[in-house]
Amino acid sequence: MEAVLPIEVEIPSMRVLAESELEEAEWAKQRYEQLNLIDEKRLTALCHGQCYQQRMARAFNARVRHREFNPGDLVLRKVLHITPDSQGKFAYKYDGPFIVRETFSGGAIILSDMDGTENALPVNVDALKKYYP
Known part of the structure; x- marks a missing residue:
């Protein structure tokens, strides 16, 4: 066999x-x-x-939560990189507040500081959240 x-x-x-x-x-x-x-x-x-x-x-x-930002809104930007002098878990998770200057259809947003200085690079919507003073 x-x-x-x-x-x-x-x-x-x-x-x-x-x-x-x-x-x-x-x-x-x-x-x-x-x-x-x-x-x-x-x-x-x-x-x-x-x-x-x-x-x-x-x-x-x-x-997925749909979030919509309009020009003039105040937002906080997530800190995506850890600086060498950060304080570990006590470091800030968000920067800001920033003002939304321009929004694009692909989810990119141009921000500016509170004093009016515009950032050159766009930021993805995923790294932002609304700021309520």
């Missing part, structure tokens, strides 16, 4: 086909059908992956 791998039961190898003594035309026909099934399986896997990505995006977007 000879051991057969589980893969060979589902997708027969040349050795298994030689032992079963299939005709060459029938063997070619079976191989062609298997190749067609591979394309179908690939398409179903692709469709499943796209559906999964859409479900994950929908679940993520359901929890």
Whole structure:
């Protein structure tokens, strides 16, 4: 008795086909059908992956809070880098307040200091929160 791998039961190898003594035309026909099934399986896997990505995006977007900033609003900017002289966990988490000068559709905002000095680089909305004096 000879051991057969589980893969060979589902997708027969040349050795298994030689032992079963299939005709060459029938063997070619079976191989062609298997190749067609591979394309179908690939398409179903692709469709499943796209559906999964859409479900994950929908679940993520359901929890996202939409925040809108208008020119003239006061905001605080999150400190994204830690300076060497910071005081560890006692360091400030936010800078500011700043004034919103201009908003863009992609979520970028141009800020200026309270004295009117405009910052050259735009800031992402994710790093801002409204300031209520």
